[in-house]
Amino acid sequence: MTIITETGAQFTATSPEKDNARRPLAGTPAQTDRIADKDAAQNVVRLHQVSRRFGETQALNGVSLTVKRGEILGIIGRSGAGKSTLIRCLNGLEQPDEGLIEIEGHAITGLSEKQWQSVRSRVGMVFQHFNLLSAKTVEQNVALPLKIAGFDKARRLARVAELLALVGLEDKAKSYPAALSGGQKQRVGIARALAASPALLLCDEATSALDPETTRSILALLQSLNQKLGITILLITHEMEVIKKIAHRVAVINAGEIIEEGPVWQVFAHPQSQLTRTLLQGLLPQLPEALADELTTERQGQAIYSVQYAGQGSQGEIITQMAAELPGKFRLIQGGVDHIQHYAIVRFFYSVPVADAAAEQAVLHWLQQRQATVELTGYVSGNA
Numbered sequence: 001m002t003i004i005t006e007t008g009a010q011f012t013a014t015s016p017e018k019d020n021a022r023r024p025l026a027g028t029p030a031q032t033d034r035i036a037d038k039d040a041a042q043n044v045v046r047l048h049q050v051s052r053r054f055g056e057t058q059a060l061n062g063v064s065l066t067v068k069r070g071e072i073l074g075i076i077g078r079s080g081a082g083k084s085t086l087i088r089c090l091n092g093l094e095q096p097d098e099g100l101i102e103i104e105g106h107a108i109t110g111l112s113e114k115q116w117q118s119v120r121s122r123v124g125m126v127f128q129h130f131n132l133l134s135a136k137t138v139e140q141n142v143a144l145p146l147k148i149a150g151f152d153k154a155r156r157l158a159r160v161a162e163l164l165a166l167v168g169l170e171d172k173a174k175s176y177p178a179a180l181s182g183g184q185k186q187r188v189g190i191a192r193a194l195a196a197s198p199a200l201l202l203c204d205e206a207t208s209a210l211d212p213e214t215t216r217s218i219l220a221l222l223q224s225l226n227q228k229l230g231i232t233i234l235l236i237t238h239e240m241e242v243i244k245k246i247a248h249r250v251a252v253i254n255a256g257e258i259i260e261e262g263p264v265w266q267v268f269a270h271p272q273s274q275l276t277r278t279l280l281q282g283l284l285p286q287l288p289e290a291l292a293d294e295l296t297t298e299r300q301g302q303a304i305y306s307v308q309y310a311g312q313g314s315q316g317e318i319i320t321q322m323a324a325e326l327p328g329k330f331r332l333i334q335g336g337v338d339h340i341q342h343y344a345i346v347r348f349f350y351s352v353p354v355a356d357a358a359a360e361q362a363v364l365h366w367l368q369q370r371q372a373t374v375e376l377t378g379y380v381s382g383n384a
């Protein structure tokens with residue numbers, strides 16, 4: 001049965017018995033289309049209460065998320081958190097048990113295979129292990145989606161040349177994947193993903209198989225494509241470094257649930273969950289190991305505090321200001337400044353002798369006035 005909705009979109013209702021993998025989910029097509037109309041211009045992706053279970057494993061548990069047009073959203077989580085399941089639900093390889101997924105305002109849950117074809121061209125996919133066809137040249141790999149989309153040979157060749165120029169591989173058109181470096185292979189993967197001019201690029205651990213330098217160049221490429229073409233990017237990763245380099249917003253996923261979400265600078269400056277703090281650990285200054293080993297909860301010797309702060313412009317110089325305005329009242333142990341999205345993210349540790357309660361209070365008061373997040377880390381006997 002074909003249903004024509006108020007917006008003119010056509011949906012073919014499939015029988016759940018016949019097509020279990022693509023059964024319609026919550027919300028009638030007309031309802032979902034109304035939501036779609038309102039948000040389509042702003043949101044390239046919208047997930048509403050999406051769940052997916054494999055036997056006893058709840059891979060996704062009520063995930064709600066939007067990705068705005070032109071945005072780079074990073075989804076970070078540990079192994080088994082549900083990242084791949086989420087991306088597989090977006091590229092049609094997996095169907096949720098419950099919930100709604102829209103791409104550019106069109107519900108993709110419950111579509112027939114034929115309807116899915118037209119959505120598919122709006123979504124490009126970049127894989128961790130590139131997934132290139134080894135028996136085909138670079139040019140042929142990139143041309144594949146164009147061939148499927150029905151481009152004639154002349155248009156295919158013109159578009160492939162354009163795409164290879166975009167990713168900096170003009171001279172590799174006739175090479176085979178085996179003759180390329182990992183970074184070059186990923187550039188081919190990106191060119192192929194962009195072939196049909198998608199609105200959304202899904203990147204599944206796109207840099208995890210690459211060395212740090214190549215990772216940087218691929219992330220720079222993705223960032224420039226986002227800026228030049230305005231393409232929306234959703235990337236999944238287990239590395240905060242990747243998020244920090246290119247994402248505008250980040251969502252942290254754990255056991256199938258989004259546990260934290262926000263602009264990258266904010267999540268770096270004020271992580272809410274313990275998992276986010278753990279994921280950030282390698283990127284933020286830490287207490288020297290010898291000192292961390294000595295920490296106790298018993299008030300004695302020196303109190304050690306950690307400070308997290310985000311400021312714009314000269315506000316990033318909080319450590320030097322503090323030293324100038326509170327001379328002799330604290331001792332800086334370790335600290336650093338990161339620059340993310342026009343914010344200076346400052347983290348440092350300082351100590352004060354517990355015997356000098358006035359200094360301890362003065363420093364705390366000074367930091368609280370500046371909305372810094374201050375936490376007592378512990379105490380050490382003697383000098384910190």
Ligand SMILES: Nc1ncnc2c1ncn2[C@@H]1O[C@H](COP(=O)(O)OP(=O)(O)OP(=O)(O)O)[C@@H](O)[C@H]1O
Binds near residue numbers: 054059077083238
């Ligand atoms: N086809 C499947 N059959 C059974 N269990 C599955 C299947 N796919 C995923 N799972 C389970 O669902 C959970 C989430 O898996 P998923 O692959 O989405 O996690 P992930 O965050 O991508 O992990 P990784 O980073 O290791 O790839 C895991 O416990 C996994 O074992």
